[in-house]
Amino acid sequence: MAKIEFRSVSKAFPVKDRDGGAFTALDGIDLDIAAGEFLVVVGPSGCGKSTLLDLLAGLTRPTSGEILLDGAPVTRPGPDRGIVFQQYALLPWRTALGNVEFGLEATGVPRRERAGRAREFLDLVGLAGFEDRHPHELSGGMRQRVAIARSLAYDPDVLLMDEPFAALDAQTRESLQDELRRIWQRTGKTVVFITHGIEEAVYLGERVAVLTSRPGRVKEVVPVRLGPRESGAHGEDVRSSPEFARYRHDIWTLLHDEVARARRLEKEEAAA
Amino acid sequence: MTATGTARTHPAARPQTAPTPAGAADSAAPPAPAAPGQAAPPAPAAPSAAVPAAGSGSPPPVPSRTRARPASLTARPSSPAARAARRLRAAALRSAAVLALLALWEAAPRAGLADPTFLPPVSEVAAAWWELAADGELGEHAGASLLRSFGGFGIAVAVAVPLGLLIGWYRPVAALLGPLLEVFRNTAALALLPVFVLLLGIGETSKVSIVVYACLWPVLLNTISAVGSVDPTLVKLARSMDLSTPRLFRKVVLPASVPAVFTGIRLAGAVSILVLVAAEMIGAKAGLGYLVNASQYNFAIPQMYAGIVTISAIGVAFNQLLVTAERRLSLWRVPAA
Numbered sequence: 294m295a296k297i298e299f300r301s302v303s304k305a306f307p308v309k310d311r312d313g314g315a316f317t318a319l320d321g322i323d324l325d326i327a328a329g330e331f332l333v334v335v336g337p338s339g340c341g342k343s344t345l346l347d348l349l350a351g352l353t354r355p356t357s358g359e360i361l362l363d364g365a366p367v368t369r370p371g372p373d374r375g376i377v378f379q380q381y382a383l384l385p386w387r388t389a390l391g392n393v394e395f396g397l398e399a400t401g402v403p404r405r406e407r408a409g410r411a412r413e414f415l416d417l418v419g420l421a422g423f424e425d426r427h428p429h430e431l432s433g434g435m436r437q438r439v440a441i442a443r444s445l446a447y448d449p450d451v452l453l454m455d456e457p458f459a460a461l462d463a464q465t466r467e468s469l470q471d472e473l474r475r476i477w478q479r480t481g482k483t484v485v486f487i488t489h490g491i492e493e494a495v496y497l498g499e500r501v502a503v504l505t506s507r508p509g510r511v512k513e514v515v516p517v518r519l520g521p522r523e524s525g526a527h528g529e530d531v532r533s534s535p536e537f538a539r540y541r542h543d544i545w546t547l548l549h550d551e552v553a554r555a556r557r558l559e560k561e562e563a564a565a
Numbered sequence: 566m567t568a569t570g571t572a573r574t575h576p577a578a579r580p581q582t583a584p585t586p587a588g589a590a591d592s593a594a595p596p597a598p599a600a601p602g603q604a605a606p607p608a609p610a611a612p613s614a615a616v617p618a619a620g621s622g623s624p625p626p627v628p629s630r631t632r633a634r635p636a637s638l639t640a641r642p643s644s645p646a647a648r649a650a651r652r653l654r655a656a657a658l659r660s661a662a663v664l665a666l667l668a669l670w671e672a673a674p675r676a677g678l679a680d681p682t683f684l685p686p687v688s689e690v691a692a693a694w695w696e697l698a699a700d701g702e703l704g705e706h707a708g709a710s711l712l713r714s715f716g717g718f719g720i721a722v723a724v725a726v727p728l729g730l731l732i733g734w735y736r737p738v739a740a741l742l743g744p745l746l747e748v749f750r751n752t753a754a755l756a757l758l759p760v761f762v763l764l765l766g767i768g769e770t771s772k773v774s775i776v777v778y779a780c781l782w783p784v785l786l787n788t789i790s791a792v793g794s795v796d797p798t799l800v801k802l803a804r805s806m807d808l809s810t811p812r813l814f815r816k817v818v819l820p821a822s823v824p825a826v827f828t829g830i831r832l833a834g835a836v837s838i839l840v841l842v843a844a845e846m847i848g849a850k851a852g853l854g855y856l857v858n859a860s861q862y863n864f865a866i867p868q869m870y871a872g873i874v875t876i877s878a879i880g881v882a883f884n885q886l887l888v889t890a891e892r893r894l895s896l897w898r899v900p901a902a
Contacts, residue, residue, distance in 0.1 A: 369807065372806065376805045378798055382796075382799055385821075386820045
């Protein structure tokens with residue numbers, strides 16, 4: 294049985310200015326995600342990627358269809374799913390340690406265990422020694438590490454990541470991508486990762502789901518078979534291998550039409 | 566206010582934040598991309614160099630005030646004496662304008678630039694102040710005033726903060742009440758003093774009530790807008806962790822609102838003294854406002870100025886107290902560039 298099942302999930306939002314109209318963000322999404330899988334969702338901007346994640350997180354409900362998590366419908370948020378946001382969402386008045394503890398407090402971990410566990414997970418993301426820093430004393434990459442530690446610390450089965458590395462510079466992003474793969478392999482979490490970066494999708498995902506532009510539908514799910522991605526085993530760079538380029542090109546082709554269509558839609562809307 | 570500004574940038578930690586974010590972020594990661602070339606560049610790598618050494622289980626050997634240590638190692642060659650001298654200079658700079666004013670106050674009546682009957686030199690005022698203080702009269706008046714203004718201020722804060730949090734949280738309520746609150750805020754409290762006297766008489770109740778009234782609006786309106794401007798991603802985060810609304814309030818909304826709420830509280834602090842003094846001038850048997858007014862009637866001009874000076878001293882002290890409290894509660898805030 295799949296860990297997560299989307300069964301013809303649609304989500305529409307009422308539109309304010311146009312009378313009675315509704316904006317369909319997602320339309321008939323069918324998608325199965327296996328336990329322990331790393332699934333990446335790519336799509337043009339405004340295709341409902343984030344809506345997909347909100348639905349899975351239980352922050353909103355689908356207009357029709359259902360999402361099953363371990364066979365039970367998702368109706369509300371729960372500690373079995375952890376979210377990592379693009380904007381980090383760290384509490385600025387708490388230290389790195391305090392931010393990781395926040396997740397533990399929220400999920401009812403006894404007080405005595407919190408500090409120890411928070412330290413352990415900060416260590417996992419390479420931030421030992423930075424426990425007492427406030428977010429404004431950390432770089433963007435470090436902040437996102439704290440956010441990842443926070444989501445991992447309360448041990449959710451599923452990690453939902455909403456373009457977590459989009460705001461980072463290229464080098465920081467690559468090192469965090471490596472680290473995320475390492476953490477994923479070590480912890481065996483099911484990861485649903487949203488991005489608009491094709492390279493990121495190919496590098497990270499075991500499968501890449503390509504969404505269409507509005508309304509968002511699953512255009513195709515591409516399995517990526519690249520073997521170990523971590524450079525260093527033989528010193529080679531997976532990103533420059535011919536297989537990587539092929540996957541990149543396949544997904545680029547799938548996305549290309551969608552991006553063009555999304556741009557056209559946007560123009561029409563602006564003109565109206 | 567300017568004094569606050571300079572004081573806030575003061576903490577020695579600030580320049581320390583610069584070296585860490587840039588390089589340390591990613592050299593802290595095991596596959597350090599920067600490391601292979603040179604062997605640990607000395608200064609900026611100091612914090613990250615400690616990282617790999619730290620064992621996974623045991624707490625790392627970094628003191629709780631991480632920023633204090635590198636600061637004392639690198640920048641800051643200054644000795645305690647040099648630091649004391651610098652502090653002294655800063656204090657001199659800050660009090661220069663006030664001292665100049667006092668000097669002018671002393672000199673102008675003596676030089677015949679102002680009529681000494683109406684503006685006695687500051688030394689005479691100081692003597693009158695000392696006299697009033699010595700015979701206990703000043704203490705009595707100041708005590709009466711402080712009780713009223715702190716009482717009213719305290720009641721207003723105790724009511725306005727929770728109320729503002731509630732109103733701010735329920736957006737439609739905030740939208741509904743917003744215009745009404747603006748009307749109240751912009752109705753000068755002192756214009757309503759006759760109404761208060763009519764309804765509540767001329768005793769303590771009406772005076773404390775007018776202070777409560779005047780202090781209520783700045784705190785209430787600032788609290789409402791503070792709640793409205795809490796980062797929505799933080800709320801989303803808390804929701805995604807299935808935090809109940811009361812806990813969301815306590816752990817996210819309340820701490821995030823502290824700085825803006827405190828701005829309102831500081832405004833209210835200034836208002837509380839302002840309004841009270843005016844109220845005391847109209848109908849009171851004690852209080853600093855009464856002292857100033859009565860001294861003027863009796864032509865005790867130095868005493869009148871002594872009362873005025875006391876009022877401004879209390880105002881400054883109260884504001885300073887609130888600024889200190891504010892800084893304690895919002896140490897985490899990103900220092901204004």
